[in-house]
Amino acid sequence: EDKVVQSPLSLVVHEGDTVTLNCSYEVTNFRSLLWYKQEKKAPTFLFMLTSSGIEKKSGRLSSILDKKELSSILNITATQTGDSAIYLCAVAVNDYKLSFGAGTTVTVRA
Amino acid sequence: DADVTQTPRNRITKTGKRIMLECSQTKGHDRMYWYRQDPGLGLRLIYYSFDVKDINKGEISDGYSVSRQAQAKFSLSLESAIPNQTALYFCATSDSGTIHNEQFFGPGTRLTVL
Numbered sequence: 001e002d003k004v005v006q007s008p009l010s011l012v013v014h015e016g017d018t019v020t021l022n023c024s025y026e027v028t029n030f031r032s033l034l035w036y037k038q039e040k041k042a043p044t045f046l047f048m049l050t051s052s053g054i055e056k057k058s059g060r061l062s063s064i065l066d067k068k069e070l071s072s073i074l075n076i077t078a079t080q081t082g083d084s085a086i087y088l089c090a091v092a093v094n095d096y097k098l099s100f101g102a103g104t105t106v107t108v109r110a
Numbered sequence: 111d112a113d114v115t116q117t118p119r120n121r122i123t124k125t126g127k128r129i130m131l132e133c134s135q136t137k138g139h140d141r142m143y144w145y146r147q148d149p150g151l152g153l154r155l156i157y158y159s160f161d162v163k164d165i166n167k168g169e170i171s172d173g174y175s176v177s178r179q180a181q182a183k184f185s186l187s188l189e190s191a192i193p194n195q196t197a198l199y200f201c202a203t204s205d206s207g208t209i210h211n212e213q214f215f216g217p218g219t220r221l222t223v224l
Contacts, residue, residue, distance in 0.1 A: 004152075034212065042114070042200065042215035043153075088152065092211040096141060096160070096204070100152035 002027040006089050006101035014109050017079050021104045023089030024071040031092040033065055033072050038086040038103070046074075046087075079108045113137045114216035116201050122222045129188045131219050133201030141204045142184040143213065144168075144176060146197040153200065159184055160206065191223040 003026045013019055023033065032050045036043035047056040049065035049072060056063050060083075063074045076083055086105050090098040114135045123129050133142065140161050145153040155168030157176040165178055173195060175187045188195055201216040 009150075031211065036215075041217040045212060045214070048212060090153075095206070095211055096143075096158055097155065098153075098211060098213060100154075102150050102152040 002091070002093055002099040004089055004091050004099050004101040006087075006104050008104060009102065010105040010107070012107045012109060013079055015079060015081060017108075019076040019079055019083075019106060021074040021076075021087050021089075021106070022071065023074070023101055024069075025089075025091045025099075026070065027091050027093050027099060029093050030067075030070075031094065034090045034092065034098065035063055035072075035074050036088040036090065038088055039084075043088055076106070079106075081108050081110055084108045114201060114203055114214055116199075116216040116219050118219060119217065120220045122224065123191050124224050125190075125192055127191050127223075129191050129221065131186045131199055131201075131221070133184045133186070133216055135182050135201075135203045135214075135216075137203050137205075137214060138181075139203035139205045139214070140181060141206055142178065143202040143204070144174075144184070144186045145200045145202065146170070146195075147200060147218075148197050156186065156199075188221075188223075191221075193223045196221060196223045 007022045035046040047063045054065040060077045086103040088103045089101040143158045144156040159165045159178045199219045202213040204213045
């Protein structure tokens with residue numbers, strides 16, 4: 001059975017802090033790892049990491065895939081209140097199935 | 111306009127009632143999915159469809175049925191709703207032409223079964 005585990009489950013930080021979120025996986029077949037941000041509505045896509053693209057960066061967000069350790073981290077620097085959300089990690093195990101972690105709830109206080 | 115839309119956005123119903131949740135997309139994607147999200151459990155796949163004539167059960171299909179009326183429309187039905195079907199339901203789409211299965215989500219339907 002495919003398993004994706006995210007940690008921590010939740011955290012509270014203050015504006016300007018740096019946040020590191022973890023995602024580890026045990027899956028039958030790894031194709032890619034995806035990060036989504038979920039505010040009050042739909043999960044929105046952040047990054048996709050593959051064997052050929054193990055590091056991605058967009059503004060204050062960055063992510064690294066460690067295929068040896070079967071894990072990924074998502075970093076958010078200089079956090080803002082707008083970064084408050086649930087961050088979801090998912091692993092694509094074939095061309096249609098995503099196995100999701102339970103998510104990490106990030107709260108950024110002003 | 112949103113690429114993936116869901117109706118209704120919120121619904122409260124009673125045990126035993128039949129409920130239909132609808133999803134439409136303008137992304138031109140061939141694949142569509144229904145997920146439910148429960149606190150602490152992440153998103154779990156209920157049904158998925160590769161095209162109008164190809165519908166498949168996901169990991170938690172019991173108590174649910176689906177209909178793919180057109181490439182752009184995929185509806186989820188609860189034939190006889192029960193309280194443990196209270197959850198946030200998401201529709202998603204993807205393009206079979208992509209290798210890595212990036213999925214795009216609708217805004218969700220919050221369903222409460224009393």
